[in-house]
Amino acid sequence: MNARRKFLTQVSALTAGAALSSSFGNNAFAILKNKPSDQINVGAIGIKGMGWADLRATLKMPGVKLTALCDVDKNVLDQRMGELEKLNIDARKVKTFGDHRKMLEMKNLDAVIIGTPDHWHCLQMAEACQAGKDVYVEKPVGNSIEECRIMTAAQKKYGRVVQAGQWQRSQQHFQDAMDFIATGKLGNIRTVKTWCYAGKQDIAPPADSPVPAGVDYERWLGPAPMRPFNRNRFHYSFRWFWDYAGGLMTDWGVHLLDYALLGMKADLPKTISAAGGNFGDASSPMETPDTLCALYEFEKFNLIWEHAIGVSKGLFNKHHGIAFIGNNGTLELDREGWEVIEEGGSQNKVAMERQKSVDDGLDKHTENFVNVIRSRKMEELKCPIDAA
Structure with missing residues (x-):
């Protein structure tokens, strides 16, 4: 030691x-x-x-x-x-x-x-x-x-x-979507929604076990607290434990909230509130919330993040995405492409059929x-x- x-x-x-x-x-x-x-x-x-x-x-x-x-x-x-x-x-x-x-x-x-x-x-x-x-x-x-x-x-x-x-940030269709938002054609954007529904995660409740051969476990822990080895906290699934990461919010949320803020040219929110917990599987050892909704209040709009583990389809029948909701229409953006859904009765004709991704980000x-x-x-x- x-x-x-x-x-x-x-x-x-x-x-x-x-x-x-x-x-x-x-x-x-x-x-x-x-x-x-x-x-x-x-x-x-x-x-x-x-x-x-x-x-x-x-x-x-x-x-x-x-x-x-x-x-x-x-x-x-x-x-x-x-x-x-x-x-x-x-x-x-x-x-x-x-x-x-x-x-x-x-x-x-x-x-x-x-x-x-x-x-x-x-x-x-x-x-x-x-x-x-x-x-x-x-x-x-x-x-x-x-x-x-x-x-x-x-x-x-x-x-x-x-x-x-x-x-x-390097993927062309994301930038194209930002350029469309900048035209103002969506009208007044009062709400931006971001989400990820990650599907089932394989997190079993095994007991602690000896460190696998070939693993320098103390160096893997590094600045994190010392504790016995447990395969649930190692390699991919480390992200579900507070000692090492922040769960789905800091895994997928980083990507999606980033572009929500870019699209709105936003800085710091006035207030942040969140509600969630582990509601999906009571037997799971996961520490970070499997269900979460966070609200960021800005001067002229609200930004919402939501996620659920164990569910694979979210808003717009998408695993993940960003929705800029304006008076004239909604721009939905994800890694596969983007589209604009026109508001019913709108006279602005902002509808845009799906623009597919054309490159490797x-x-x-x-x-x-x-x-x-x-x-x-x-x-x-x-x-x-x-x-x-």
């Missing part, structure tokens, strides 16, 4: 701001003067889920080379190393790590992708910036306002390119990240850390 006490001391130093001082050497903080023809060496921390998807999308860009992989679960690490041949990557030239700090010491590493559970994002992003690396960090970027402030401070102090994984988002690494034009990032 001495190692864990030392680790938590480092985390406390970070939250106090001390970790924004040098621990990697002054040379690490110099911004790389990348030319368009330069090779970008990337590594990934946390490669079980979205971290692997983000990495694969990034590697589609010319001039991007995989240099290192890091995961606290050696089983995952071995699996991904075995898949590199399918990506035409020589695994012998890729270094592997169980501790992200060791990976960040690599001199030839230019950028890192962080796909770890949410409770790790703040510390790893700040340390990567401190080590002179550009960062693509999965959403939600942090689990608290304090963490988000630390992350924005780290980006500003070290001048690194930091892209948050809200990839819908994740590919476009990682492409934007790589382009800004080369150009250093921070203003061109689709989702910089301060926006996320």
